[in-house]
Amino acid sequence: MPINATEAYDDGNIFARILRGEIPSTRVYEDEQTLAINDINPLAPTHILVIPKGAYVSWDDFSARGxxxxxxxxxxxxxxxxxxxxxxxxxxxxxANAGLNAGQEVPHLHVHIFAGRPLGPMLAR
Structure with a gap:
């Protein structure tokens, strides 16, 4: 279910659990600040999720507090x-979805990288 971007950070969300090593993932990149994993339900031939390691709900939260x-x-x-x-x-x-109207489902900032085929228009008309 999509979330409200002003919601408080939930440290039980799936990305927080992946960052703590509680849930396995296929890591494609990691440094001190960032983790990138393959999406388990890819929407394109390449579908990578890039996650900051800090507890940020959305892009606006990250840009304000990071x-x-x-x-x-x-x-x-x-x-x-x-x-x-x-x-x-x-x-x-x-x-990067932020909030209810954008369809954000996990209350932890993450950026999707999609590639590997023509992706069509940004938004359905």
């Missing part, structure tokens, strides 16, 4: 992951 170091590391990690996966030449899409 340190400059965390924000820079996260943004740089997204680009590095795309480059290392060989996605730059053919193209890729980044998606």
């Amino acid at each position: 340190s400059d170091e965390e924000i820079a590391a996260f943004v740089r990690a997204v680009g590095k992951i795309a480059r290392e996966a060989g996605l730059v030449e053919s193209g890729y899409r980044l998606l």
